[in-house]
Amino acid sequence: MERLTYKDPDGNWTIRALPGAAKNAFDKLAEYEDAEESGKLIKLPCKIGDSVFQLVWNSGEEWIVVEKPFMLGDLSFRTLQLGSGIFLARSEAEAALAGRKE
16 A cells, blocks of 8 residues: 655645645545445554453453454454453553452
8 A cells, every 4th residue: 555645844744746646645535434434444452463451251260361462353342442351551451350359
């Protein structure tokens, strides 16, 4: 995928000065907007393969924190609602675990 935008030195987004770049950028934006409106576009909580921390019931004895890579197969409503069983930081998972033990 060729980027059609870049950030200038002041941090403002700008369309690249390529032949037809403005039209291509608008076409691409329209595709993303169509996908979002039809429910086909989601924003992932992290990159595929990033470490996430999940609360898991360990052999019927206790809740534990397990580190694992985030994969597309992990996607569910619960995954997208971070903080309800899957966390991006171990400290967040451990705090939730402590709350369950109280």
